[in-house]
Amino acid sequence: MSVLPSDEAFVAALPKHELHVHLEGSMPPETLLVLARRHGETGLPGTLDGVREMYEFTDFDHFVATYLRVVRTLRDREDFRLLTQGVLERLAEQDVRYAEITFSPLLHTARGVPAQEVFAGLEQARTAVEAAGGPVVRWVTDVSGHLGPEASEETLDVVLRLGDGAPPPSVVGFGLGGPEVDRRPYARAFARAREAGLRSLPHAGEVTGPDSVRAALDDLGAERIGHGIAVAADEALMAEVAERGVVLEVCPTSNLRTRVVGSYDEHPLLRLLQAGVAVTVNSDDPPMFGTTLTAEYLLALQRLGLTRSQLLGCARTAATAGSAPPAVVARTLADLDRAAAGAEG
Numbered sequence: 353m354s355v356l357p358s359d360e361a362f363v364a365a366l367p368k369h370e371l372h373v374h375l376e377g378s379m380p381p382e383t384l385l386v387l388a389r390r391h392g393e394t395g396l397p398g399t400l401d402g403v404r405e406m407y408e409f410t411d412f413d414h415f416v417a418t419y420l421r422v423v424r425t426l427r428d429r430e431d432f433r434l435l436t437q438g439v440l441e442r443l444a445e446q447d448v449r450y451a452e453i454t455f456s457p458l459l460h461t462a463r464g465v466p467a468q469e470v471f472a473g474l475e476q477a478r479t480a481v482e483a484a485g486g487p488v489v490r491w492v493t494d495v496s497g498h499l500g501p502e503a504s505e506e507t508l509d510v511v512l513r514l515g516d517g518a519p520p521p522s523v524v525g526f527g528l529g530g531p532e533v534d535r536r537p538y539a540r541a542f543a544r545a546r547e548a549g550l551r552s553l554p555h556a557g558e559v560t561g562p563d564s565v566r567a568a569l570d571d572l573g574a575e576r577i578g579h580g581i582a583v584a585a586d587e588a589l590m591a592e593v594a595e596r597g598v599v600l601e602v603c604p605t606s607n608l609r610t611r612v613v614g615s616y617d618e619h620p621l622l623r624l625l626q627a628g629v630a631v632t633v634n635s636d637d638p639p640m641f642g643t644t645l646t647a648e649y650l651l652a653l654q655r656l657g658l659t660r661s662q663l664l665g666c667a668r669t670a671a672t673a674g675s676a677p678p679a680v681v682a683r684t685l686a687d688l689d690r691a692a693a694g695a696e697g
Contacts, residue, residue, distance in 0.1 A: 356694075357694075359650060359653050359654060360650065362660060362691070363646055363649040363650050363653070363663075364446075364447070364646065365447070365691060366447065366649065366664075366667055366687075366688065366691055367447050367449045367667075367671075367683070367684045367687045367688060368446060368447055368448045368449065368645055368646075368649070368667065368670070369448070369449060369450045369451070369632075369667070369670040369671050369674055369676060369684065370443065370448050370450075370451040370452070370453075370634055370635065370645050370670070371451075371452050371576070371599075371601050371632050371634055371670055371673060371674050372452075372454075372578055372579075372601035372603055372632070372634035372635075372636055373439075373451060373452075373453055373454070373634060373635050373636060373637070373638065373645075374453070374454045374455070374456075374529070374636065374637050375435065375436065375439060375453050375454065375455040375474070376419065376422065376423050376426070376435075376455065376456065376459065377419060377422075377636065377637025377638075377639075377640050378435075378439045378442075378453075378637060378638055378639060379422055379425075379435055379439075379639060380438055380442075380639045381400050381403035381404060381407075381639060382400065383434065383435060383438055384396070384403055384422060384425060385398070385399075385400065385403065386434075387425035387426065387427075387431055387434075387435075388425050390431075391425060391427050393424060393425050395421065396421065396422075396425070404642075406418060406421075407639070407640045407641075407642070409609055409610055409611070409640075410611070411610065411611045412531075412558075412559050412610040412611065412612060413531070415609070415610045415640070416496075416498070416530060416531060418640070419637070419640070420459070422640075423456075423459050423460070424463070426460060426465070426470075427463075427465060428465070428469060428473075429469045429470075429472050429473040429476075430473065431473065432469070432470050432472075432473025432474055432477075433473040433474075433476045433477045434473075434477075435473075436473065436474050436476075436477035436478065437477040437480070437481065439453070440477060440478070440481040440486055440487060440489060441481070441486070442638075442644070443486070443487050443645070444481070444486040444487055446644060446645050446646045448487045448645060449487055449488065449676075449680055449683070449684050450487055450488045450489075450490075450671075450674060450676040450680050450681075450684070451487050451488075451489050451490075452489075452490050452491070452492050452524065452525060452553075452674050452675065453489055453490075453491060453492065454491075454492040454493070454494050454525075454527055454529065455470070455474065455491060455492075455493060455494075456493070456494055456495065456496060456507075456529070457470060457471075457493055457507055457510045457511070458495060458496075458499060458503055458506060458507055458510070459496065461510065467510045467513070467514060468514065471514050471520070474491065475522065478522065488676060488677060488680050489522070490522055490523070490524040490525075490674075490675050490676075491520075491522055491523045491524065491525075492523070492524065492525035492526070492527050492553055493507055493508075493510075493511050493523060493525075493526060493527070494507070494526070494527030494528055494529045494553075494554075495507040495527075495528060495529075495530075495541075496529055496530030496531070497528060497529065497530040497531040497532060497533035498530050498531050498533075499530075501537040501538050501540075501541065504528065504538050504541035504542070505540070505541045505544070507526075507541075508526065508541055508544055508545050508548070511523055511526075511545075511548075511550070512548065518548065518549070519548055519549060519550055523550070524550065524551055524675040525550055525551040525552075525553040525675070526541075526542060526545035526546075526550040526551070526552060526553065527553045527554055527555065527578065528542075528554040528555060528572070529554075529555045529578065530555075531559075532555065532556070532558055532559045532560045532564055534564075534567065535554065535556060535564055535567035535568050535571055535572055536567050536571045538554075538571070538572060539571040539572060542554070542571075542572040542573060543573070546573055551575050551576075551675065552572050552573045552574045552575050553574070553575065553576050553578065554568045554572050554574050554577070554578060555577070555578035555579055556568035556574070556577050556578065556579070556580060556582075557577060557579055557580040557581055557582030557583055558578070558579035558580075558581065558582070558607070558612060559610070559612055560582065561582050561585060561586075562582045562583055562585055562586035562589050564582065565577055565580055565582060565583050565589060565593070566589060569593075569596075569598065574598065575598070575599075576598065576599040576600070576601055576673060577593075577598060577599070577600050577601065578601050579600070579601065579602065579603060579606075579607070580593075580600035580601070580602070581600070581602060581607060581612075581613070581619075581620050581621075581624070583600070583624070583629070584620035584623050584624055584627075590624070590627050590629060591627065591628075593629055594627055594628035594629045594630070595628075597630055598630065599630045599631070599632060599669060599673040600624065600629060600630070600631050600632070601632050601634050602621050602624070602631050602632065602633060602634065603633075603634045603635065603636035603648070604616070604619055604621060604633070604648060604651055604652065604656060605635070605636075605641045605642070605643040605647070605648060605651065606635075606636035606637065606641050606643075607619060609640075609641045609642070616651070616655045616656060619656055621633075621652065621656050621658070622656055622657045622658060622662075625658070625662055625665070625666075630669050630673070631666055631669065632666055632669050632670040632673060633645075633648050633649060633652050633663070633666050633667075633670070634648065634670075635647075635648050649663060649667075652666070660692075661692070664688055664691065664692050667688055668685060668688055671684040671685055671688070672685075
């Protein structure tokens with residue numbers, strides 16, 4: 353009689369696709385200290401313990417304010433290369449085969465950093481890591497809600513200029529994050545983005561109610577929803593999301609750390625799955641929330657009540673819901689099938 357692997361061994365062996373992770377929010381404390389010292393950035397802690405204390409958030413607004421403080425340390429191409437290299441190496445350690453990583457151009461261009469320099473640093477690290485056998489990476493560009501609808505138009509213009517009139521091949525999606533403002537005024541920018549071949553991947557239903565998800569679907573043409581957990585409060589919308597196959601990019605620890613959810617017992621991930629909603633498990637801003645994608649998978653099993661079969665279903669959804677090359681998807685699905693054969697329980 354075979355012995356099933358431990359949860360830790362089971363999760364460690366799973367090939368993973370990460371569909372909801374922010375580049376700027378993935379800055380490890382060590383990198384933040386290096387960049388702050390390099391550029392003489394004041395107003396930030398000078399020790400690792402201080403950075404970790406800074407990452408203890410009182411609410412979502414406090415998280416956003418801290419996020420913007422961290423962004424200020426990114427000044428030039430080498431900074432973005434260093435950040436991206438470190439992020440991708442950490443993904444590789446978790447057997448992440450593919451990742452869609454969100455970055456926010458206007459958070460940098462508004463500070464005088466040319467978009468071309470930002471993107472050049474990202475691409476230098478991406479191509480080097482892929483060439484070395486690391487994860488395949490594609491980019492999602494987004495705008496923070498605090499910048500307003502005009503900024504979404506400007507963000508898209510930046511993306512199109514990066515590709516001489518069309519999105520660069522490595523940019524696959526267009527998003528809307530930050531403070532969860534009314535989604536409807538962003539409809540024109542998202543329509544333009546879809547016409548340019550970008551997938552509509554906005555956040556919604558994280559800190560606000562089901563209406564923001566409805567607006568993301570109806571006004572932004574969303575293919576996936578970042579977070580989206582508020583649909584659990586609306587039975588009809590939850591049923592519609594399930595029937596339409598709209599994928600929710602759920603980030604459990606993020607929801608707890610930003611105080612969107614009061615406890616893991618209250619988190620709706622299991623309820624969403626039981627209602628037939630297509631769900632992926634993601635890390636969002638891992639160093640800021642003290643987590644990793646591997647840790648989120650373990651959390652789903654050990655704290656949120658998912659079975660191994662349900663977690664494998666989430667992993668399969670992540671493999672097929674992104675824009676990964678077909679060969680990567682096929683290999684991941686085959687390896688997940690092998691994992692299921694020996695370790696479901």
